[in-house]
Amino acid sequence: MDACDKCGNPQIIINRKQSGQMLCQDCFIEFIQEKVLKDIRRQKLIEKGDKVLVALSGGKDSVMLLHILNNLKKRRIIDIVAVTIDEGISGYREHGVSIATQNAEMLGIKHRIVSFKDYIGGTIDEIMKNSSDRNACTYCGVFRRWILNQVAREEGATKIATGHNLDDEAQSIMMNYLEGNIQNLTRIGVRSESSYEGFTVKIKPLREIPEKETALYALACDLPVHLAGCPYAGDSFRAKIGTFLKQISQEHPTIMYSTLRGFDKIKPVLKEEFSQKGSMGVCEECGEPAAGKFCKACSFRKLWK
Incomplete structure (x- = not known):
């Protein structure tokens, strides 16, 4: 009879196919917490005294x-x-904001809710009504990063922590490789930094945790979470890559780990060869980092307004 590899409990909740490890509920929760905190220490993502802005969706x-x-x-x-960004997706975002608020209050953590409407002058629903040449994910990603960096400065945060998991990271690597976007590949990683003094370091403490394990952790800990998928995401290129990786993982359980490990080995070479040379300027519109006259967020704002 199968039993937990750590404590012998016969009530198994997961068989981690990539490692062959079988765990009960309590040991799984302990394993995940120890794994994430160990990764933070090993990769020096957080230092004593940091003020961490958590992007809480x-x-x-x-x-x-x-x-x-x-x-x-x-x-x-x-x-x-904690900061929650309300993109303005009718019938979807309201519940996520409510759940985020519930979790922050449960832990007694300061929580800010900021909106696309306040920071860029329109909701994603309004933007998409006036846009036919880009999908919502393109706008959303650019604007969310732009807002997070501004809020981090407003709050005096030294790090921005996002919940990107192993699936997210493997998808990003595959997407940018297939699109030939080498510049984006040089920026993917567990820690994003810039020489620009107004840029706050971004970290991904869950980068080595598979999505199915983040879902199981939330269930095992009985955490209130927003499970609905974004209505704009279903037909995106990322969603298609995600489906492909999940399918191939059925027969090759370690494929996402090997994608991540292989990429991390070649990234230093990519950065050396393809990172943009020269100093980063500042956007004439908002003062954020920009390779040209305007940052991408302000360029997008000019398109749809």
């Missing part, structure tokens, strides 16, 4: 991240402020 990944980082806050190693 209300989904399983960001909620899990908030609860695990709260262990560091309780030990007075870091301070945390």
Whole structure:
């Protein structure tokens, strides 16, 4: 009879195919927490005294991240402020904002709700009504990063932590490789930095945790999470790549790990050869980092307004 590899409990909740490890509920929760905190230490993602801005959507990944980082806050190693961005997706975003608020209140963590409407002058629903040449994910990603960087400065945060998991990272690697977007590949990683003084370091503490395990963790811990998928994401290129990776993982359980490991080995060469040379300027419109006259967010704002 199968039993937990750590404690012998016969009530198994997961068989981790990539490692062959079988765990019960309590041991799985402990394993995930130890894994994430160990990765943070090993990769030096957080230092004592950091103020970490957690991008809290209300989904399983960001909620899990908030609860695990709260262990560091309780030990007075870091301070945390959570920020939820309301993109303005009618019938979808309201519930995520509510769930995010519930989790922040549960932990006694300062929580800010900011909106596309306030920062860029329109919701994603309004933007998409006036756009026919790009999908919503393109706009959303650019604007979310732009807003997070501004809020981080407003809050005096030293790090921005996002809930990107292993599936997300493998998808990003595959997408940019297939599109031939080498510049984007040089920026993918567990830690994103810039020589520009107004740029806040971004970290991904869940980068080595598969999506199915973030979902199971939320379930095992009985965390309130927003499970609905974004209505704009279903037909995106990312969704198609995600489906492909999940299908191939059925027969090759370690494929996403090997994608990540292989990429991390070649990334230093990519950065050396293809990183943009020269100093980064600032956007004439908003003062954020920009390769040209305007940053991408301000360029997009000019298109749809």
